[in-house]
Amino acid sequence: MGKKKFLSWAFLLLLLVSTALYGCSSDNGSEGGEGEGGSEGGSTEEKTLIFGRGGDSVSLDPITVTDGESFKVTKNVFDTLVNFGEQDTEIEPALASEWTPSEDGLTYTFTLEEGVKFHDGTDFNAEAVVKNFERWAAGDGEKFPYYGSMFGGYGDEEGNVIESVEATGDYEVVFTLKRPQAPFLKNLAMSPFGIASPTAFEEAGDAFGDNPVGTGPFKFVEWKRNDTITIEKFDDYWVDGEPKLDQVVFRAIPDNSARLNALLSGEIDLADGITPSDGATIEGDENLQLFERPSMNVGYLGMTVTREPFDDPKVRQAVNHAIDKQAIVDAFFEGRAEVAKNPIPPVISGYNDSIEGYDYNPERAKELLAEAGLADGFEMELYAMPVPRPYMPDGQKVAEAIQKNLADVGVTAEIVSFEWATYLEKAANGEADAFLLGWTGDNGDADNFLYALLDQDNVGTNNYTYYESQELHDVLIQAQSEVDEDVRNDLYMQAQEIIHEDAPWVPLAHSTPLLAGGKNVINFKAHPTGSDKLASVDLE
Amino acid sequence: MLHYIGRRLLQLIPVLLGMTFIVFMIIRAIPGDPAQVILGQQASEEAIKALRTNLGLDNPWYIQYFDYLKGLVTGDLGESLRTRTPVVDEVWPYLAATIELSLFAIIIAVIIGINAGIISAWFQNSWFDYLAMIIALIGVSMPIFWLGLMNQWIFSIELGILPTTGRENVRDPVDVITGFYVIDTLIAGDFNQLSTVLKHLVLPGTALATIPMAIIARMTRSSMLEVMRSDYVRTARSKGLSMFWVVYKHALKNAIIPVLTIIGLQMGLLLGGAILTETIFGWPGIGRYIYEAIGFRDYPVIQSGILIVAFIFVMINLFVDLLYGLVDPRIKYD
Numbered sequence: 045m046g047k048k049k050f051l052s053w054a055f056l057l058l059l060l061v062s063t064a065l066y067g068c069s070s071d072n073g074s075e076g077g078e079g080e081g082g083s084e085g086g087s088t089e090e091k092t093l094i095f096g097r098g099g100d101s102v103s104l105d106p107i108t109v110t111d112g113e114s115f116k117v118t119k120n121v122f123d124t125l126v127n128f129g130e131q132d133t134e135i136e137p138a139l140a141s142e143w144t145p146s147e148d149g150l151t152y153t154f155t156l157e158e159g160v161k162f163h164d165g166t167d168f169n170a171e172a173v174v175k176n177f178e179r180w181a182a183g184d185g186e187k188f189p190y191y192g193s194m195f196g197g198y199g200d201e202e203g204n205v206i207e208s209v210e211a212t213g214d215y216e217v218v219f220t221l222k223r224p225q226a227p228f229l230k231n232l233a234m235s236p237f238g239i240a241s242p243t244a245f246e247e248a249g250d251a252f253g254d255n256p257v258g259t260g261p262f263k264f265v266e267w268k269r270n271d272t273i274t275i276e277k278f279d280d281y282w283v284d285g286e287p288k289l290d291q292v293v294f295r296a297i298p299d300n301s302a303r304l305n306a307l308l309s310g311e312i313d314l315a316d317g318i319t320p321s322d323g324a325t326i327e328g329d330e331n332l333q334l335f336e337r338p339s340m341n342v343g344y345l346g347m348t349v350t351r352e353p354f355d356d357p358k359v360r361q362a363v364n365h366a367i368d369k370q371a372i373v374d375a376f377f378e379g380r381a382e383v384a385k386n387p388i389p390p391v392i393s394g395y396n397d398s399i400e401g402y403d404y405n406p407e408r409a410k411e412l413l414a415e416a417g418l419a420d421g422f423e424m425e426l427y428a429m430p431v432p433r434p435y436m437p438d439g440q441k442v443a444e445a446i447q448k449n450l451a452d453v454g455v456t457a458e459i460v461s462f463e464w465a466t467y468l469e470k471a472a473n474g475e476a477d478a479f480l481l482g483w484t485g486d487n488g489d490a491d492n493f494l495y496a497l498l499d500q501d502n503v504g505t506n507n508y509t510y511y512e513s514q515e516l517h518d519v520l521i522q523a524q525s526e527v528d529e530d531v532r533n534d535l536y537m538q539a540q541e542i543i544h545e546d547a548p549w550v551p552l553a554h555s556t557p558l559l560a561g562g563k564n565v566i567n568f569k570a571h572p573t574g575s576d577k578l579a580s581v582d583l584e
Numbered sequence: 585m586l587h588y589i590g591r592r593l594l595q596l597i598p599v600l601l602g603m604t605f606i607v608f609m610i611i612r613a614i615p616g617d618p619a620q621v622i623l624g625q626q627a628s629e630e631a632i633k634a635l636r637t638n639l640g641l642d643n644p645w646y647i648q649y650f651d652y653l654k655g656l657v658t659g660d661l662g663e664s665l666r667t668r669t670p671v672v673d674e675v676w677p678y679l680a681a682t683i684e685l686s687l688f689a690i691i692i693a694v695i696i697g698i699n700a701g702i703i704s705a706w707f708q709n710s711w712f713d714y715l716a717m718i719i720a721l722i723g724v725s726m727p728i729f730w731l732g733l734m735n736q737w738i739f740s741i742e743l744g745i746l747p748t749t750g751r752e753n754v755r756d757p758v759d760v761i762t763g764f765y766v767i768d769t770l771i772a773g774d775f776n777q778l779s780t781v782l783k784h785l786v787l788p789g790t791a792l793a794t795i796p797m798a799i800i801a802r803m804t805r806s807s808m809l810e811v812m813r814s815d816y817v818r819t820a821r822s823k824g825l826s827m828f829w830v831v832y833k834h835a836l837k838n839a840i841i842p843v844l845t846i847i848g849l850q851m852g853l854l855l856g857g858a859i860l861t862e863t864i865f866g867w868p869g870i871g872r873y874i875y876e877a878i879g880f881r882d883y884p885v886i887q888s889g890i891l892i893v894a895f896i897f898v899m900i901n902l903f904v905d906l907l908y909g910l911v912d913p914r915i916k917y918d
Contacts, residue, residue, distance in 0.1 A: 092755050099876075102666055110623060185631020186638055189623045192631060250668065269677060270868035270876075272754050293754045297866035301733050306748045306866070309740040465616030465881055472620070505629060 091583045092291040093565070096303045096312035100270045100296040103253030105245075106236045107180055107188045112484075112574045115235035116316075117273050117294055119575040121163075122238025122258030125154060125173070126229055127577075130569050131338050132391065133488025135229045139168065139239060139259065140217075149224030149527035156215040160282040162241035163263040170211035175242040177209040190236035194487070195225075224525045226532055227489040234487050235575050261287035261579035270296055281579075288567075288582035300432075304560070307332065313565055313583065318558040320378035320437055326560045333565070337557040339382065339389050340572035342493070343435035343482035345446060345550040348474050350510040353422055360547040362412035363478070364402035366453045371404075372445050373553050376438050380558065384551035386540045387493055391572065393529070394490040394536030399544050401551075409453040421454030427471060427479035428461045434557035435482030442552070443480060471508045481508060484574060490536040495520045498543060511548035585909075588917035592902050600895060604656070607890050608649050611883055617641075618665050618881035639665060652887065661891070662884025666877070671888045675870070679892065680763025681751060682862070682869035686854040688785045689792035694847060697797040701804025701843075705812060706831050716801060723798030732791045732864040739787060746786050749866035753780045788865035792858055796850035803846045807839040814838075840911055848904030852897035856890075 099113045106118035127138035140154040160168035180191040181199050188198075197203025205228075207220040221228065231237070244257035256264050259282065262275035273294040277287055295312060297303040300319050307315040308329070318326065318334070326334045347354040347363065354360055369383045385401025388394070413419060426447060429439025436442060440461065447457045457478075462470060471479045483506075485492050496502060499520050500512035516539055523535035543549075559570055564584040570576055619635040636642050640651065655662055661671040700720070704713040739746040751765055752758045758777060761768045766785075769778040811817065812835055820830045859871035870889060877885035908915045 090755075094754055103668075108668075184634060185623065185628060186635040189631060193628060253668075266757070268757075268760070268868065269674060270872060271751065271866070272757070274754075274757070295750065295754060295866065296868070297749050298863045298872070299866075302736060302749055302864050302866060305733065305736040305741060306750075309736075309744065309748050311740075311747055311749065463614075463616075464879060465621050466614060469615045469617060469620065 090290045091288070092293060093289050093314065093578065093581065093583060094293045094295055094312040095314045095316070095578075096295050096297050096306055097316040098296070098298055098300070098303070101267075101273060101294075104256040104264065104267070104273070105240070105253035106238045106256075107183075107191060107240075108253055109236070110189055113296075115573075115575040117275065118238055118256065118258075119235050119260075120262045120275060120292065120578050121256050121260045121264055122235075122240060123260050124233050124235070124238050125156075126233045128230075128233050128488065128571065128573065131571060133230060133233075133340070133485075133572065135233060138233075139173075143229070145527075149226075149525075150221050152219040152221075152228065153212075154217045154219070156217065157282060158215055160259050161280050162244070162257055162259050163278055164241050164244050164257045166241045166243045166257075168239070168259050169214050170217045171214075172242050173217045173239060174209050174211050176239050177206065179242075179245065180237075181206065188236075190234065194231040194234065194236075224527045226524060226526055227487060227491055230487040230489050235573070261577075262292060265291075272296070283579065286579040288580060289578065292578055307560055307562070310562070314559060314561040314568065316559050317434075318560045319432070320376070320380045320555075320558065322560075323378060323380060323558055326558075331563055332560055333563055335559040335561060335568060335570045336380075337434075337559060337570035337574070338391060338572040339554040339556045340391060340488060341435040341482060341484040341557075342384055342387055342389060342554055343381075343433075343442075343480070343552045344384070344387070345478055345480055345552060346471070346476075346509045347478045347548060347550075348476055348509055349512075349548055350474055351477055353416065353418060354477065356416045357546055358412045358416040359418065361402065362409040362416070362453065363450070363455075364547050364550050365405045365409035365412065366455070367446055367449045367550055367552075368404040369550075369552055372442055375445065376441050377553055377555050381553040381555035384554050385544075387497060387543060387549060387551055388490050388536075388540070389485075389554040392485065392488060392490050392493070394533040396537040396540040398537075399540055402547075406449075406453050413453060413455075419454075421456065423456045423458070424450075424477040426450075426457040426459050427467065427476040428459050429464075429480045430461045430467060431464050433482055435484065435553070435555050436480055437555070439480050472504060474504075474508075474510050476508075479508065486573065488572065490539075491520070491524055494536065494539050494543070495524065498548065509548040511546065513542060513546060516542045516546075585906075585917050589902070589906070592905070596895075596898055599898060600891065601653075603894050604653070604887060604891055605649070607887050608652065609645075611878070611881070611886050612645060616881045618883060621880050622665055652884075656891075661888035664877075664885050665882045666880050666885075671884055675873070675889065675892065677760070677763050678868060678870040678873040681867060682855055682858060682871060684764045684766060685785065685788055685792060685858065685861075685867060685869060686851060688789040689854055690796065690847065690851050692789060692793040693797035693800055693850070696793075697800030698804050698843065700797075701801040702808055702831060702836065704801070704805045705808035706827070708809060713805075717805070720798035720801045723794045724802075726794055728791055728794070728860045729864060731794060732787070732861065735787050735791060736864075745783075747780075747784050748787070749864075751781065751784050751867065752777070756780070788861050788867055791865070792854060792861045796847075796854065799850060800843060800846060804839065804843050807842050808835060811835045811839040837911060841908055844904050844907055844911070848901050852900050855896055856893040 097113060101114040101117050102109045102111050103114055104118055106115060106122060123139045125138060125140040127136045129136055139157055141157050142155040144153045156170060162168055180188050183191060184198055185192045192198055196205045205221050205223060205225045207222045210218050212218050238258055241257040245252045248255055261278055261281045263278045265274040265276050267273045274291065276291045281287060297306055300317055303315050304322055306312045323334060326332045347360050349355055373381045373383050385399055386396055426443055428443035429436050432438060443459045447459055450457045470476060483493065483497055496506050498507055498511055500517050503510050503512060519535050519539045523532050526532040526535060561568060566582045566584055568581045619632045623631055623635060640648060652662060663670050700716045704716045707713055736748040740748040756777065758765050758768050759772060761771055765781040769781050817830060817835050820834050856871060858869055859875045862869040862872040870893065874886060874889035877889060909917060
């Protein structure tokens with residue numbers, strides 16, 4: 045065989061093989077029909093919604109975890125005593141149909157829904173509620189972290205605000221508190237406090253997280269780690285007509301672009317974590333729709349007040365004046381964010397709208413620096429977040445914009461970045477001059493922002509700036525146990541004024557996280573807490 | 585032969601021991617506190633301290649290390665700090681996913697790579713040779729991220745013939761028996777599912793195969809070129825044997841040894857180095873498992889995960905060394 049002849053044969057063979065392969069795969073394409081998955085879901089009897097998201101859950105026993113990806117699933121497997129509103133954090137009835145707080149705010153009497161069953165057939169009643177709270181209170185910060193952080197402690201500890209939980213009837217539960225806790229009901233509505241079947245958790249012990257049993261609209265079916273979690277319709281769900289879907293599959297697709305590709309090809313019906321820059325693509329696609337998650341977050345630049353020259357409030361104010369927040373929001377949030385002036389987002393009650401945010405004013409910034417004796421500027425390190433978060437889609441670029449703004453007023457900022465866990469540790473140790481960070485609220489309460497992020501009690505944990513103010517502390521502590529809503533809101537307004545004056549942060553933006561779905565997804569309402577109840581969602 | 589295998593297996597012990605030590609020290613040298621990461625930003629100081637004590641992170645490093653080794657000897661790979669599940673119990677599905685994908689990729693890489701290399705050598709300086717080597721050069725330097733996303737765009741969105749991500753059609757999930765979905769669907773006798781599973785392998789498999797394929801092709805070519813110039817090849821030709829037989833039977837046998845080494849090394853690399861591919865294609869493999877564990881400072885998972893991958897890596901190389909003898913009987917193991 046001559047050289048040329050062989051080559052031609054080989055080439056022909058290659059062509060044949062590839063044609064055969066192509067033909068074979070397109071045949072299967074029309075049979076197996078995954079490419080058209082989206083429409084397939086609607087045409088068959090079974091309605092399966094596939095929810096693509098960035099990561100897998102850690103555990104499906106909600107009280108043992110703190111990550112949003114776990115709550116996204118457990119929110120649909122468990123019900124809580126009270127629930128948040130459809131797209132806000134107002135309190136609504138759930139497993140408790142009614143509740144009455146006492147005058148002094150020390151006892152709450154809950155009337156429970158009757159005829160509710162757990163997925164394993166166990167009856168839901170007052171006894172079940174008591175057993176859940178007994179289980180949580182008997183734990184510790186390692187086992188049930190959110191119980192301690194929301195109710196102040198465990199068991200007999202003085203910090204534990206819950207004195208007792210008693211069943212006073214088959215369907216009546218009385219909570220007695222040691223002192224009033226203003227966000228008590230909001231805490232109860234949080235996903236970690238989903239009521240679990242006592243039969244199931246007593247039997248399963250630590251393995252409950254692999255086989256969760258609640259009263260929610262969907263029951264657990266299967267978990268393929270780092271891949272899919274499948275839940276299916278609970279036929280005996282206590283809310284009439286819900287859930288609409290037969291099955292929901294949560295799929296972990298870590299890469300944002302790949303997740304969008306999967307949505308475009310119809311393999312998934314809903315996608316979380318859409319980057320602002322992809323928003324326009326989705327709006328321009330007639331098969332897709334964009335969902336906005338109401339904002340309950342803040343992205344900020346923190347300044348470590350224990351480090352020079354940020355120990356001087358004038359310098360911090362100067363930095364506030366130096367940064368053009370509007371430009372940052374326009375460029376890196378693609379306008380899908382609101383410029384921030386307070387540490388809490390406007391949706392949260394107690395938001396102080398009368399505060400006038402620091403305007404973008406380089407001249408004023410220079411004056412303030414001169415007053416602080418730094419007319420020639422100074423050098424600093426600026427920490428840029430290495431990971432995208434809804435409140436900070438691109439830390440590196442935001443840092444570059446800030447660097448430029450600072451240079452305009454004579455401050456030389458060197459941008460540094462570390463791997464995420466390292467970043468958080470260094471910031472928590474107060475090693476950063478200034479750092480980008482943010483927060484997404486857990487329960488929609490002002491306390492969950494102001495106390496958690498800026499009170500002196502939390503220096504070294506969530507108060508990364510090391511900012512301490514006795515005045516602020518007094519106000520925040522008073523607000524924690526104030527039951528009169530108006531008085532409480534006034535206290536938070538005061539708190540925001542103090543923070544504004546002392547300026548440990550440059551509040552940058554309250555972003556609107558984006559999701560996208562096929563046009564056939566109906567009734568999906570993104571919840572500001574990040575965990576969405578899918579009971580009323582349907583597919584056309 | 586058995587003697588040789590025994591000696592090689594014994595040599596494994598210091599290698600793996602040294603590796604556990606290095607990994608152990610490195611992950612503890614980087615800052616970041618597992619307790620803090622596990623409990624989240626809300627956690628109180630006391631809770632973090634309590635958890636540290638509970639996890640044994642308060643002990644001096646050498647005690648932690650010996651505790652870990654003690655566990656290893658008894659087959660205990662530790663417990664994930666994050667999911668509180670023993671690594672032994674949770675690692676298999678990840679490992680199976682990665683092995684399935686790597687095998688698929690290496691098969692593609694070997695078939696195409698070796699043949700392209702042989703043909704290039706045979707027709708040295710022909711257009712095929714130039715083309716193949718240019719493609720190989722591009723292949724070696726191809727960013728997997730870009731290639732993966734582009735392939736998704738072309739084959740899934742535009743042509744609609746291949747799925748973008750994942751291992752299966754989640755609307756028709758595979759019943760897991762062995763963890764290798766190709767085998768599981770075969771056991772179940774569900775050929776429709778088998779074809780879906782194979783289709784899911786194509787994009788990540790080819791993305792993963794690109795670099796090894798290019799390396800194998802270049803290696804085969806240069807190794808073949810050397811052999812083709814040798815006397816016995818000329819003799820064979822002059823005896824009147826067809827060029828095809830000379831190349832594929834006589835020359836390849838001698839040229840394949842260095843290629844085998846490369847294949848072994850590449851296969852090992854695929855096992856641990858598939859993180860990017862696994863991320864882009866949402867593949868629940870061991871690379872992502874370890875990578876995510878690093879973000880959470882999940883020490884036992886990082887240590888044991890790397891240990892497992894290293895163990896397989898070493899075993900593959902042992903296997904390749906044994907293959908030499910099969911290919912070339914002149915090689916003796918003493």
